[in-house]
């Protein structure tokens with residue numbers, strides 16, 4: 001999610017959960033929070049949609065070999 005200044009804190013938080021969700025790293029409560037938030041928030045709903053598409057794309061068998069390395073790389077980057 002872009003770091004625009006007019007994004008509410010709650011959206012930034014949910015955006016972070018959505019990012020995590022892409023790698024199945026969210027807990028039940030975090031996923032619930034996403035679902036509850038996107039009922040009322042078009043921006044995050046859209047963001048979640050895009051992320052779901054990306055996730056499905058990565059799940060395709062053809063890409064799975066690449067996917068693993070890329071996922072690891074992304075994970076490592078996110079730790080900083």
Ligand SMILES: [Zn+2]
Pocket residue numbers: 010011012014037041042043044045
């Ligand atoms: Zn939002």
